[in-house]
Amino acid sequence: MLPFVPVPPRRVDEYREACGNEAVEGVREAAAALAGTRILHVNSTAFGGGVAELLFTQVSLLEDLGIETAWQVMQGSDDFFAVTKMAHNGLQGAEVPWTDTMVETYLERCRFNALELAEGYDVVIAHDPQAAGILTALEEAGKRKGTWVWRCHIDLSVTFLPVWEFFARHVTPFDGAIFTMAEFVPPGLTGPTISIIPPSIDPLSLKNGWLGHSTGYEVLTRYGVDRSRPIVTQVSRFDPWKDPIGVIEAYRLAKPQVPDLQLVLIGSMAHDDPEGWHYLELTESVREGDPDIFLLTNLQEVGHLEVNAFQRASTLVLQKSTREGFGLTVSEALWKETTVIGGNVGGIRLQVQDAVSGYLVSSVEECAERMVLLLQEPHASAQMGKAGKEHVRRNFLALRELEQQLTMLLSL
Ligand code: UDP
Numbered sequence: 001m002l003p004f005v006p007v008p009p010r011r012v013d014e015y016r017e018a019c020g021n022e023a024v025e026g027v028r029e030a031a032a033a034l035a036g037t038r039i040l041h042v043n044s045t046a047f048g049g050g051v052a053e054l055l056f057t058q059v060s061l062l063e064d065l066g067i068e069t070a071w072q073v074m075q076g077s078d079d080f081f082a083v084t085k086m087a088h089n090g091l092q093g094a095e096v097p098w099t100d101t102m103v104e105t106y107l108e109r110c111r112f113n114a115l116e117l118a119e120g121y122d123v124v125i126a127h128d129p130q131a132a133g134i135l136t137a138l139e140e141a142g143k144r145k146g147t148w149v150w151r152c153h154i155d156l157s158v159t160f161l162p163v164w165e166f167f168a169r170h171v172t173p174f175d176g177a178i179f180t181m182a183e184f185v186p187p188g189l190t191g192p193t194i195s196i197i198p199p200s201i202d203p204l205s206l207k208n209g210w211l212g213h214s215t216g217y218e219v220l221t222r223y224g225v226d227r228s229r230p231i232v233t234q235v236s237r238f239d240p241w242k243d244p245i246g247v248i249e250a251y252r253l254a255k256p257q258v259p260d261l262q263l264v265l266i267g268s269m270a271h272d273d274p275e276g277w278h279y280l281e282l283t284e285s286v287r288e289g290d291p292d293i294f295l296l297t298n299l300q301e302v303g304h305l306e307v308n309a310f311q312r313a314s315t316l317v318l319q320k321s322t323r324e325g326f327g328l329t330v331s332e333a334l335w336k337e338t339t340v341i342g343g344n345v346g347g348i349r350l351q352v353q354d355a356v357s358g359y360l361v362s363s364v365e366e367c368a369e370r371m372v373l374l375l376q377e378p379h380a381s382a383q384m385g386k387a388g389k390e391h392v393r394r395n396f397l398a399l400r401e402l403e404q405q406l407t408m409l410l411s412l
Helices: 014-017 023-031 050-064 078-091 100-116 128-132 134-140 160-169 213-222 244-254 275-287 304-313 330-336 364-376 378-395 398-411
Strands: 038-041 068-073 123-127 149-150 177-178 193-196 231-235 262-267 293-297 316-319 340-343 358-361
Touching: 014 023, 023 244, 023 398, 038 050, 038 128, 038 275, 050 068, 050 330, 050 398, 078 128, 100 134, 100 340, 123 128, 123 134, 128 134, 128 160, 134 160, 134 316, 149 398, 177 398, 193 231, 193 340, 193 398, 213 304, 231 244, 231 330, 244 262, 244 275, 262 275, 262 304, 275 293, 293 364, 304 330, 316 330, 316 364, 330 340, 330 378, 340 364, 364 378
Parallel strands: 038 068, 038 123, 123 149, 149 177, 177 193, 231 262, 231 316, 262 293, 316 340, 340 358
Antiparallel strands: none
């Protein structure tokens, strides 16, 4: 049996202040319509990356709403995760190798995981390409039961066709599919009923909840970051699409005009991301020992509280992705009233309203220019941070997402 992930309890009522009474009543009503339904989530990691972040909150809120919900994590292997990372890159448009051996490695793990999945759930929500093949594996074994939903967290608007054609065969038999934006739905996908539901952040989690000034100060001091000087931070897995190298280049272009600037790059090593180590080393070499660039990972105990402190205390947050499904880090920073400069791609466009809550940028030069502008105009930057928080409050908090998901399940 695949391992279940334990989640800390949460109570929907505690979200009234952050999300508003209407959101609480809305999600209660949607849950009441599904009373008695049992939901199972399956993904590929309980740690690192946005999906795990989302599930911790959703699973426990559903439980509080009286909907029995569980979360199981697939058992991969180094080979499997190497293949699924390749698939992830291919699905985001990179021309990657896609061989019969890779296909077999993927299918073999899906068959194994399919048979180890808990039974008796009315709805199974399988996340991302890693879990997409489980349903066809169950069908082959004659064991398909219940309603199946594929939730895709990545941008499939431009895919490398050999990879997408393979996954399309596995996605087609699902009853429903959830995408973050309408433009991410690949043309010609028929079969599942499509819903558009952007992800959300948990305003009460350790990552996003209120933190006292002194805690923030202690955290920054522990890592040697000087709070009295400007701090620009990016929180991301070490992944080419997150462009940490571009971030360092933008910092270098901005530095002559803001000489006391510090750059903090925080990146956790997700269990299902084998490229992370390689990319961390590369970023380290591009850093060239600059004492004003801080490269921090979970290995130095940078966890949720520390990320919270850095997002809160930073003068600006960057998310300079070149492709992005959503980018929870954007809403996380805006929720803390920190202005965000984000790559003008995918789900970042939903969150950063250009020139209102930050800037959308398409190059290293543009990123550097906007950094200097905002660092030299702290008042304007603070106003943008406030506007960003309101935008997140209205659109990207957990209860909104949960209500949309329950409504979708009901319609299925
Ligand atoms: N994250 C973290 N520590 C890190 C790097 C990332 O806690 O060192 C979190 C980050 O705060 C966010 C999630 O991991 O909650 C990343 O989600 P996002 O949607 O931004 O990107 P993904 O990794 O899913 O592509």
